[in-house]
Each structure stands twice: as C-alpha cells, then as structure tokens.
Amino acid sequence: MSDTLLDVRGLKIGATIFPPGEDPKDIEIVKGVSFTLEKGKVLGLIGESGAGKSTIGLASLAYGRGQVRITGGEVFLGGEDILKYRPSGIRSLRGRRVTYVAQSAAAAFNPAHKLGEQVIEATLRHGIMPRSQAMERAKHLFKILGLPNPETFGDRFPHQVSGGQLQRAMTAMALCPQPDLIVFDEPTTALDVTTQIDVLAAIKRAIEETGVAAIYITHDLAVVAQISDDIMVLRHGNTIEYGDVKQMIEAPREQYTKELLSIRSDIKPEAEDQSGALLRLNRIDAAYGAGLQVLFDVTMHLPKGQTLAVVGESGSGKSTTARVITGLLPPSKGEVLFKGEPLPPALKGRSKEQLRQIQMIYQMADTAMNPRQTVAEIIGRPLSFYFGMGGSEKAKRVSELLDQIEMGTGFADRYPAELSGGQKQRVCIARSLAAKPELILCDEPTSALDPLVAEGILKLLMDLQRETNVSYLFITHDIATVREISDSIAVMYKGRVVRFGPKSKVLAPPFDDYTDLLLKSVPEMELGWLERALASRKMEAAGN
Amino acid sequence: MVELFKSMPFSAKFGVIGCGIFLFCAVFAGLIAPYGEREIVGDVWEPASGAFWLGTDNLGRDMLSRLIYGAQTTIAVALAASILSFSIGMLLSFTAAVVGGWTDQVLSRVNDMLLAIPTLIFALVVLAALPQNIFILIGVMAIIDQTRVYRLGRAVAVDVVVQDFVEAARLRGEGWGWIIFKEILPNVLTPLIAEFGLRFAFAVLFLSTLSFLGLGIQPPAADWGGMVKDNKDGIIFLVPAALYPGAAIAILAVCVNMVVDWMLNRTSSLKGGRG
Numbered sequence: 001m002s003d004t005l006l007d008v009r010g011l012k013i014g015a016t017i018f019p020p021g022e023d024p025k026d027i028e029i030v031k032g033v034s035f036t037l038e039k040g041k042v043l044g045l046i047g048e049s050g051a052g053k054s055t056i057g058l059a060s061l062a063y064g065r066g067q068v069r070i071t072g073g074e075v076f077l078g079g080e081d082i083l084k085y086r087p088s089g090i091r092s093l094r095g096r097r098v099t100y101v102a103q104s105a106a107a108a109f110n111p112a113h114k115l116g117e118q119v120i121e122a123t124l125r126h127g128i129m130p131r132s133q134a135m136e137r138a139k140h141l142f143k144i145l146g147l148p149n150p151e152t153f154g155d156r157f158p159h160q161v162s163g164g165q166l167q168r169a170m171t172a173m174a175l176c177p178q179p180d181l182i183v184f185d186e187p188t189t190a191l192d193v194t195t196q197i198d199v200l201a202a203i204k205r206a207i208e209e210t211g212v213a214a215i216y217i218t219h220d221l222a223v224v225a226q227i228s229d230d231i232m233v234l235r236h237g238n239t240i241e242y243g244d245v246k247q248m249i250e251a252p253r254e255q256y257t258k259e260l261l262s263i264r265s266d267i268k269p270e271a272e273d274q275s276g277a278l279l280r281l282n283r284i285d286a287a288y289g290a291g292l293q294v295l296f297d298v299t300m301h302l303p304k305g306q307t308l309a310v311v312g313e314s315g316s317g318k319s320t321t322a323r324v325i326t327g328l329l330p331p332s333k334g335e336v337l338f339k340g341e342p343l344p345p346a347l348k349g350r351s352k353e354q355l356r357q358i359q360m361i362y363q364m365a366d367t368a369m370n371p372r373q374t375v376a377e378i379i380g381r382p383l384s385f386y387f388g389m390g391g392s393e394k395a396k397r398v399s400e401l402l403d404q405i406e407m408g409t410g411f412a413d414r415y416p417a418e419l420s421g422g423q424k425q426r427v428c429i430a431r432s433l434a435a436k437p438e439l440i441l442c443d444e445p446t447s448a449l450d451p452l453v454a455e456g457i458l459k460l461l462m463d464l465q466r467e468t469n470v471s472y473l474f475i476t477h478d479i480a481t482v483r484e485i486s487d488s489i490a491v492m493y494k495g496r497v498v499r500f501g502p503k504s505k506v507l508a509p510p511f512d513d514y515t516d517l518l519l520k521s522v523p524e525m526e527l528g529w530l531e532r533a534l535a536s537r538k539m540e541a542a543g544n
Numbered sequence: 545m546v547e548l549f550k551s552m553p554f555s556a557k558f559g560v561i562g563c564g565i566f567l568f569c570a571v572f573a574g575l576i577a578p579y580g581e582r583e584i585v586g587d588v589w590e591p592a593s594g595a596f597w598l599g600t601d602n603l604g605r606d607m608l609s610r611l612i613y614g615a616q617t618t619i620a621v622a623l624a625a626s627i628l629s630f631s632i633g634m635l636l637s638f639t640a641a642v643v644g645g646w647t648d649q650v651l652s653r654v655n656d657m658l659l660a661i662p663t664l665i666f667a668l669v670v671l672a673a674l675p676q677n678i679f680i681l682i683g684v685m686a687i688i689d690q691t692r693v694y695r696l697g698r699a700v701a702v703d704v705v706v707q708d709f710v711e712a713a714r715l716r717g718e719g720w721g722w723i724i725f726k727e728i729l730p731n732v733l734t735p736l737i738a739e740f741g742l743r744f745a746f747a748v749l750f751l752s753t754l755s756f757l758g759l760g761i762q763p764p765a766a767d768w769g770g771m772v773k774d775n776k777d778g779i780i781f782l783v784p785a786a787l788y789p790g791a792a793i794a795i796l797a798v799c800v801n802m803v804v805d806w807m808l809n810r811t812s813s814l815k816g817g818r819g
Contacts, residue, residue: 326715347714355717368708372730385716435716 005078005180005213006037006060012072013055013064013237029055029068031237035230037181042207042214044224044245046260047234048450049421053217056234057183059083060215061098062090078180095122099174103186105166109158116154119173128177141172144209145202163314164195168202175210182207182214188223192313192477193521200226200523201534219450221260222523225249226530233257249527259452261525268307268462270503271487277301277337278471279325279439284334286324293495294320295331300490300500304438305469309482309503311518312492318475321492322441325473326360339438356386359432363444365424369416375402375427376412382434401430404467405460422453429460433468442474446481458485479522483507491515552806559802566796570616577609582764589775589783601785602774611788614766619796621682621761622747628686629747630740633693638724640694641701652698658691664753671759681760685750689743696739700732734808741804745797752793768793 013030030052037043045053055068062082064070074081082093094100099122102108109118119141120134129137135154142150145168158166167187174182187203188196204227207214218224224231224245231248233240233256241254252258279302286295295317302308310318323329325336327347336343338357344350362368369378379398383389389397399409405426416424425445432440442461446454462485464470476482482489482503489506491499493514499506511519520533549557569576578597579585583605590600598607636655640648658666667684674680704710705728713727752769754760761767763774768789775785 328711328715350717352717355715358715360712360715362708362712364708368712370709370727370731373726382716385718431712 003038004036005039007076009034010073011059013068014071015068029237033239035232037213039213040211042216042228044228044231045217046221046224051234052237053234054185057185057215057217060183061094096126096177097179098181099179101170101174101184101187103189105170111158115156115169119176123177138176141175144206145172164191164199167199171203175206182212184214184216186218194313194517197521222525267484271306274303274488274502276303278304280337282335284324284331286320286329286331296495298497302471302473304471306487307472307474307485309474309486309489311482313477316492317495318492319443322443322475356435357438359435359437360441361428361432361445363448365428368428371416375414379430379434386435401434405430421449425457439471442472444476555802556806559799562799563803566615569612570619573612573616577612579606579609581613581766589778598788599785607785607788610766614768614771617761617765617767618748622751625682625685626744626747629689630693633690634697637694637697638701638728641698641705642720642723655691655694663688676762700735701728704728704731738804738808741801744800748793
C-alpha cells in the first residue's frame with residue numbers, strides 16, 4: 001500500500017460545552033472515525049451540520065478549531081503520525097503538505113492585499129520556490145482554474161472579482177505550494193448554481209492535472225457524487241456508510257443514506273385554476289437610491305391559497321421584489337395590488353390591517369428573532385399587537401401555534417440561542433402565522449438549513465397551506481425546492497422576469513436561454529452528470 | 545439574593561462588598577461619622593490617634609468624618625450625573641439610529657461639535673458663568689458626558705437596527721418606542737453597562753477635578769476631590785491626609801468596575817443569564 005497518503009485510524013475529537021443551567025461537560029464530536037486516502041484520489045465527507053465533517057477535515061491539518069481537542073486516534077500522513085508533531089513540525093505541515101480551502105472565500109481573503117500576493121504567500125513563507133517561479137505557478141493555476149486574464153488576475157484585489165472567481169483563487173492558493181492533500185470545506189455551498197458548476201468543474205480539472213489528493217466536505221450529495229472517488233457519510237460523529245462513490249449512489253445500504261438520496265421526491269400537484277390574484281405586481285420598476293435600478297418591469301401574480309416560486313441567482317432581484325411588496329422599498333414605477341386594491345407604496349402609508357395580512361419569513365432565522373426575547377414573547381407579540389390579546393387567552397394561542405409548528409409548549413420559555421436551526425425557522429413561521437396573514441413572503445427560508453431539516457420545514461409550510469389556505473411567495477435559488485412546492489414560477493434574471501407561468505409550463509421546453517442554463521446547472525444525483533452538463537454547454541456554445 | 549451572592553466570583557464579591565460599604569457610608573453619614581462634617585475638633589494635621597482615626601485635616605477637622613460625608617456628596621453627584629448622561633445619551637443615540645436620515649445627521653453633528661470642545665475648558669467656562677449650585681453642576685457634567693454615551697450608543701444601535709428582527713418589527717407596524725426599548729435596548733445593554741461603570745468612575749474623577757480646581761462642590765461641604773486639594777500641601781510635610789480621599793476615589797472606581805465586569809458576563813449571555 002505505498003500509494004496510501006492519508007490514513008486516519010479511530011479518530012476521536014472532543015470539546016467542552018457549556019449548556020445552560022448545568023455544569024460544563026465534555027462531549028465527543030467525532031467518535032472514532034477511520035478512513036484511508038490514496039494519492040490523487042478524492043474523498044467526499046458528507047453529513048448535516050454537527051456531523052463532524054469540518055472537524056475531521058481540520059484534523060487532517062492537525063488542527064482543532066476553538067475549544068475542540070483531538071482526544072484519540074492517529075492521523076498518518078505519508079506514514080507519519082502528524083498528531084504527534086511538535087508545533088514546528090505542524091508549521092511545516094500546514095500550508096505546505098496539507099492546505100485548506102474555506103467555505104467563504106470572501107471572508108478568508110484579506111481585502112487589503114492583492115490576490116496574487118495572497119496566493120503565493122504560503123509558498124514563499126515555506127521557501128518552496130523563489131518568488132518569480134511562484135508567480136509563474138500562480139498564473140498557471142489561474143489558467144487551469146479557468147480564471148479570466150490569468151496573467152493579470154493576481155493584480156486584482158478581492159473585492160474586484162466575483163464570488164465564484166474568489167473561490168477559484170482560493171483553490172489556486174491551496175494548490176500553489178504543491179501540497180499532497182487539500183481539504184475543501186464546502187467550497188461551493190455559498191455560490192449560485194450557475195456559478196457552482198463552473199467552480200466544481202475547475203476544481204475537478206485542477207485536481208486531475210496536479211494529481212493532488214483531496215478531502216471534499218459538503219452536505220450536498222449530488223455535488224460530492226460529481227467529484228469524489230469515495231464517499232463517507234457521517235452523522236453525529238459516527239461513520240454511517242463508507243465506500244466507493246458508485247456503490248453509494250446506486251446501491252446505498254444504510255437507511256440514512258437512502259433518506260439523503262431520496263430527498264424531495266414527493267412533489268405537490270400544481271393548482272389548476274390560476275386565474276384569480278390575491279397579489280398582483282403590475283409593471284414594477286424599483287431602484288436603490290438614484291442610480292442603481294434593480295427591478296425592470298416586473299409583472300407577476302399569485303392566486304389565493306397557492307404558492308408562487310420566484311427563482312434566480314443572487315443579484316437577480318428576488319429579494320428586492322419582496323421588499324417592494326412589503327413596502328420597505330417603494331417602487332419607482334408600477335403598483336402592487338392586494339385583493340384587487342392597490343397597496344400604498346411605502347410602509348408608512350399602510351394600515352395595521354394591511355400590514356397584518358402580509359407577513360415575512362427570513363433566510364436567517366438567527367437574525368430574524370430578537371435574541372433577548374423568549375419564544376413565547378416572539379410569537380405572542382403579533383397576537384397582542386394585532387388582536388389585543390393578553391393573559392391566558394394569549395398563552396393559549398401561543399401553545400396552539402407551538403403545536404401547529406410541531407414543537408409543543410415546552411419551548412415557550414426558551415431563548416432563540418437554545419434552539420436548533422430548524423426549530424428557529426419554525427418559530428419564525430409561527431410568528432408570521434400568529435398574525436393570521438393572507439400572504440407569507442418566504443425569503444429563502446430553507447437555504448441555510450440541512451437537507452433533511454429543510455425538507456421538514458417545506459412539509460410544514462405545505463401542511464399549513466392546506467389547513468389555513470395561506471398563500472406563499474417563495475423566494476429561492478433551488479430548483480428542486482421549486483419543483484416540490486410551487487404552483488406557479490417566476491424566473492428572474494438581472495432584475496427582469498424572464499419566464500412566468502404555471503409550474504408545468506415553466507419547467508417544460510422550449511426554454512429561454514437563462515432558464516435552460518439554470519435547470520442544467522442543478523447538480524443531479526448521478527455519476528458523470530458534471531461532464532455531461534459541461535459537454536452540452538460546450539456544444540451549445542459551438543452551435544451558437 | 546444570598547444565593548446570587550454566593551454564585552459570584554471573588555472579584556465580584558469584593559466589588560459588591562466595597563460598593564456596599566461606600567453606599568452605607570454615604571446613606572448613613574450623619575449616624576456613623578464620629579464628628580460633624582464642618583466641625584473643627586483638633587489641631588491642624590494631627591496624626592492618626594484613638595480620637596481621630598485618620599488624623600485631622602488642614603483646618604483641624606476630623607479626616608474620617610469628612611471622608612464619610614464626602615462619600616455622600618461625591619457618590620450622589622457622580623451617580624446622578626452618570627444616570628442623567630446615560631438617559632440623555634441613550635435616548636438621543638437610539639433615536640438617531642432608528643429614525644436615521646436628517647434626525648441622525650443633526651443629532652450627530654451637534655454631538656460632534658460638543659465633542660470638539662475640550663471637556664475641562666467647557667466645564668470651566670460654563671460653571672464659571674452660571675450660578676454655583678449642585679443641580680447645575682450635575683447638569684453640566686451630564687451634558688458633557690452624554691456626548692461619549694451618544695457615540696457608543698449610536699454605534700452599537702446602528703448594528704442592531706439593520707438586523708432582520710428589527711425589520712420584522714417595522715413590518716409589523718411597531719412604533720419607535722417599541723423598537724427602541726424592546727428590540728434594541730436589550731441587545732445593546734452589554735456594552736452600555738460596561739460603559740456605565742467606566743463613566744461613573746470618570747464622573748467621580750471629573751467631579752474631583754472640578755472640586756480640586758474650585759468649581760465643583762463648594763467648601764465647607766466635604767467631597768473627595770476638594771479634600772485632596774485642601775490637604776495637598778501637607779504631603780510636603782509628610783502628612784498623609786491627602787492620600788485618604790485619593791485612595792477612596794481609586795477604591796470606589798475599582799469596586800464599581802469589578803461589579804460591572806461580573807454583570808457583563810451575565811448579560812452578555814444570550815440564554816437569559818442562565819448559562
């Protein structure tokens with residue numbers, strides 16, 4: 001087995017946590033995980049948040065984040081146990097033999113230095129090659145990674161390039177010192193699907209050309225299926241299943257893997273009558289300040305009790321559309337009709353009753369709730385504000401709402417910090433339900449959640465729609481979600497609606513160019529999808 | 545209460561006890577002071593003895609009694625000035641942060657103008673021009689101090705105002721009052737409490753400075769700053785009288801900050817201090 005690069009045996013990682021009202025206690029984050037990685041191969045680590053994926057990835061750099069300690073096991077890199085290294089040994093390991101690509105490239109680059117300097121910094125520090133040579137290598141890597149103008153790309157500052165380019169620049173930084181192993185920590189999670197496919201392809205090509213081994217961490221099984229040779233599924237720090245990518249995708253053995261694979265299989269049938277309109281946007285233009293126009297002639301409508309999905313990548317104007325509907329950003333042209341009547345354009349002009357009928361659910365449930373209020377206070381406020389409820393009547397309604405979101409009265413006295421991500425989003429849903437709204441604007445409510453948790457939230461939303469006949473305007477960039485929950489779809493691109501209509505029509509050919517690109521960029525859970533998608537794109541480009 | 549006290553770390557206990565002693569002295573000064581505040585009971589600068597535990601001052605008044613009466617004046621004035629400055633500063637800064645636009649501009653620029661004037665000179669000019677009385681003194685100290693509170697309050701509130709939960713409250717149709725007191729205030733309390741401890745300590749020092757310069761508490765009323773001034777010449781003759789009020793100022797500042805530190809640890813927890 002001379003080809004074995006990384007050999008992890010019985011890795012155990014622990015941390016000390018400080019639970020509320022109790023003494024600090026030690027917990028195990030990773031409970032004895034073993035795997036091997038050969039040279040030039042890619043291992044995909046997959047699992048939900050808290051599964052220990054990133055922690056394992058960082059342990060390959062002999063690093064524990066924050067309060068985290070490596071408590072047991074061995075990590076052999078090229079035959080040596082790196083956990084036994086002294087600080088000087090670890091220093092010569094990190095950034096030289098093992099490098100790291102973080103999830104948020106925007107946060108990982110120093111905004112005050114040029115990209116090129118940052119890309120070659122570790123290489124120079126370790127004295128691997130002289131400056132001129134490192135520069136040449138960086139340019140070569142920029143080229144492999146498909147970055148524009150590889151000769152001058154390094155002269156730019158981080159804010160001058162896009163998110164996808166920054167992520168590729170970070171990959172170049174990791175590749176530059178000619179490492180044996182790269183740890184990719186969710187490198188494409190924060191990107192749009194249309195960008196993700198480019199970055200994925202670039203990373204894959206770079207790995208193939210340089211022959212480096214990689215650990216690829218993600219929560220998206222479809223992504224990992226495109227890039228890795230082996231997959232390890234983790235849950236609560238345990239290995240659920242570990243094997244060859246083909247076997248994992250085509251014949252998973254464990255129930256949990258099957259659940260991950262079968263997510264989003266039940267699709268809501270589309271409503272037949274889509275003629276009425278609870279909400280209608282009529283030729284809306286909107287701008288931030290004087291110069292920056294973001295919405296151009298946006299027209300769409302949403303019938304009562306149905307779901308309209310607004311799809312598009314970041315910057316397409318999805319969230320701005322929601323801001324116009326809420327009145328936070330009055331449109332510069334056009335009008336918003338609610339139940340056939342025009343809504344006052346600005347928030348200030350709207351009555352309490354109008355405000356009550358339109359509620360909002362945010363992407364980040366963390367910041368959408370006041371951290372200093374308990375769940376009961378958060379849910380109770382709309383009750384007392386809109387309906388003047390108080391005392392036992394309010395408490396009763398709060399517990400009804402908590403039952404409705406499948407959480408129960410036990411959570412009433414908790415603070416948001418004491419809830420999990422999915423629970424937080426449920427409380428936000430309960431808060432908007434408390435107002436008995438006609439319309440709920442959902443701004444990417446599931447995109448910050450793990451797939452199985454997100455699935456639960458979507459199911460809850462659909463159940464609530466059946467019970468209360470509430471309408472949703474659902475903003476998302478995830479086509480799979482759209483397929484599952486929507487009745488009608490509006491595809492947005494650069495502030496315009498490029499396609500609008502019932503789900504069955506929008507998702508059926510013939511497509512316009514952008515919708516086609518969007519649909520083709522969504523990773524599918526099958527081997528070789530990436531190559532096929534890229535090939536079909538190239539053919540189209542050649543045909544044009 | 546007893547359990548709360550037991551759960552405190554040592555430094556907080558020390559601070560609470562210290563502050564408690566000072567407060568006790570301040571409140572019950574008339575009962576516990578062995579002599580009167582303005583009573584001349586002995587010779588000038590007598591050394592410590594059974595009759596005068598800390599000796600006498602430059603006019604032959606009992607040092608310990610004056611220290612106790614001084615606690616009353618100093619703490620009352622400094623506390624009143626701090627509370628007033630915080631009320632003004634927080635209200636103005638939160639209003640600026642929440643309302644934004646012109647309101648923010650006007651409030652912030654006026655505040656900048658006040659900040660541009662050196663505090664001591666500002667205080668000297670205003671206090672020299674206005675009649676000498678304790679309420680004006682408190683008012684002037686508060687106005688000067690609120691500029692600092694305003695800067696901090698606005699900075700932290702602006703961070704909170706852009707959060708989604710404030711937007712959610714606006715979408716609900718909540719008024720400014722609710723947004724300021726229910727959504728923002730609980731979330732910025734942590735840095736403001738820390739600031740309060742510091743500001744109170746500064747207020748004690750500032751009052752002492754003013755008294756030292758003859759513009760604060762007027763003799764013969766006792767206050768720590770004035771006592772340092774009265775007795776400073778004694779240091780040349782190795783009379784320690786000036787050191788006692790100086791030490792009192794230092795110990796009070798330390799004790800207040802120890803308590804504040806502990807409160808910070810509790811209030812910065814997002815789990816309602818249960819953690």
